[in-house]
Amino acid sequence: MISRRDFLGMALAAGAASLLPLNAHAATGKVVVIGGGVGGATFAKYMKMKAPQIEVTIIEQNPIYIRPYGSSEVLNGHIDMSDLEVSYDALRNKYGVNVIIDKAVGLDADKRIVTTASGAKFPYDRLVVSPGIELLYDRLEGYSREVAETKAPSGWIPGSQTALLRDQIKNMRQGGTFLIVAPPNPYRCPPGPYERGALVAEWMQKYNPTGKVIITDPKNEFVTGPDMRLGWNRMYGYNVPEDLKSGMPTLKQHNEAGMIDWIREVDGGRPLSIDATKMQVETEQGFIKADVINVVPPMKAGKVATLFGLTDKSGWCPVDPYTFESKLVANVHVLGDSASASPLPKSGFAANNEAKVAAYAIINLFAGRPVEEPSWENTCYALAGKDYGFMVIGVYGMRDGKIANLPRPGFQTLDVSDAKHRLAAVYQQAWMKSFTEDSFA
Numbered sequence: 001m002i003s004r005r006d007f008l009g010m011a012l013a014a015g016a017a018s019l020l021p022l023n024a025h026a027a028t029g030k031v032v033v034i035g036g037g038v039g040g041a042t043f044a045k046y047m048k049m050k051a052p053q054i055e056v057t058i059i060e061q062n063p064i065y066i067r068p069y070g071s072s073e074v075l076n077g078h079i080d081m082s083d084l085e086v087s088y089d090a091l092r093n094k095y096g097v098n099v100i101i102d103k104a105v106g107l108d109a110d111k112r113i114v115t116t117a118s119g120a121k122f123p124y125d126r127l128v129v130s131p132g133i134e135l136l137y138d139r140l141e142g143y144s145r146e147v148a149e150t151k152a153p154s155g156w157i158p159g160s161q162t163a164l165l166r167d168q169i170k171n172m173r174q175g176g177t178f179l180i181v182a183p184p185n186p187y188r189c190p191p192g193p194y195e196r197g198a199l200v201a202e203w204m205q206k207y208n209p210t211g212k213v214i215i216t217d218p219k220n221e222f223v224t225g226p227d228m229r230l231g232w233n234r235m236y237g238y239n240v241p242e243d244l245k246s247g248m249p250t251l252k253q254h255n256e257a258g259m260i261d262w263i264r265e266v267d268g269g270r271p272l273s274i275d276a277t278k279m280q281v282e283t284e285q286g287f288i289k290a291d292v293i294n295v296v297p298p299m300k301a302g303k304v305a306t307l308f309g310l311t312d313k314s315g316w317c318p319v320d321p322y323t324f325e326s327k328l329v330a331n332v333h334v335l336g337d338s339a340s341a342s343p344l345p346k347s348g349f350a351a352n353n354e355a356k357v358a359a360y361a362i363i364n365l366f367a368g369r370p371v372e373e374p375s376w377e378n379t380c381y382a383l384a385g386k387d388y389g390f391m392v393i394g395v396y397g398m399r400d401g402k403i404a405n406l407p408r409p410g411f412q413t414l415d416v417s418d419a420k421h422r423l424a425a426v427y428q429q430a431w432m433k434s435f436t437e438d439s440f441a
């Protein structure tokens, strides 16, 4: 487990790119940002902090940001929907960012002009695009946006589907089944579906003790896998499969089926279709009936990235890691979940780091200076329960022109004391708050 000192050191390292000395006043220019989520907001804030003379305009389709990170905590009543809301007031009033509530719909890359749904035109020197994800509802036979909005919500982009899912879980019959259909790689928030399963199981222990959580999966592993399985084992009666026990501390052996069942690809967990009328999902191992179904569909870069020609065959946006400039359209930078920046994960933490790197790089480009070599950090804080947390840390730098994993500061997450798991849950909550402040306030 990470010490407090390491923790603070790494929190500082997360902003390392933006703390380097910089004669920002030599740089002038006009930047338009599409998307006021983690990537876009952090970029705009840090750009204005470092180089206030640069004109920064955010085009965001919603007047209030609903944060996806932490949104599973609505499902078990830790927080309300309103706790997910983040205001753009500080960006406007404290940093002088021009925040326009409108939808970006057109790009003239030669003339460098963005058009919005209202018909307004925004000329730029550099365009930054951070539109999050598009959920590919139709990749699962029988699933659609309509089914997601009425019967089997996704909620992976939070909003009314999150609220619907919360109500369905709350109103589920005693002894009912909550089924999560996990997505294929790559996807937003790698530990997310499994954390969601744990949080709903914890809620059930109190309000629906004979209920069950099933996660059916087209994959055999996920980020934070060993830590999460250990939490499931200790708290929800989950028996870790033999082939995943290696390196694990002593596990509880449960004689009865626990509250969580994870059906991997090797066990036939790949989902094939959904019948939302019969409330069942067909998988390679057969049909699973459930009372509440939460589908996390396959995903790709936010729609506007595809519309603007920023995506390649993978559905994501290839970028130059030094600047996050698109490899397909000049003077356009892509941040956050939409960018292909592996091994950086599609997380808010990474989007925030990428935004700082890009802001610093664009200031240098405007000033005619070479860009610096970037570095990044990501910490996946995850909960297996309200008081049971853990974290997995990654540090990244450039190796042979590519983003690479670097050796991490020494710490261990498996087999630590209960107190440390409680502490990690406190860190997770503290991070949620300080991270939102760092990006938006």
Ligand SMILES: Cc1cc2nc3c(=O)[nH]c(=O)nc-3n(C[C@H](O)[C@H](O)[C@H](O)COP(=O)(O)OP(=O)(O)OC[C@H]3O[C@@H](n4cnc5c(N)ncnc54)[C@H](O)[C@@H]3O)c2cc1C
Pocket (backbone or CB within 6 Å): 034, 035, 036, 037, 038, 039, 040, 059, 060, 061, 062, 065, 067, 068, 069, 070, 071, 072, 102, 103, 104, 105, 130, 131, 132, 133, 155, 156, 157, 188, 189, 192, 302, 303, 304, 335, 336, 337, 338, 346, 347, 348, 349, 350, 351, 380, 381
């Ligand atoms: C359940 C869950 C739990 C998570 N937990 C964590 C966590 O613990 N830690 C972590 O680091 N990450 C977590 N994440 C992931 C994190 O929320 C995302 O990785 C992060 O929000 C990505 O930032 P982004 O800027 O790419 O996209 P977003 O934050 O989604 O922002 C995109 C913005 O672009 C806007 N937009 C899109 N298209 C247009 C357009 N055409 N015109 C105008 N505006 C547009 C959208 O309205 C949106 O506001 C979690 C996600 C989920 C779903």
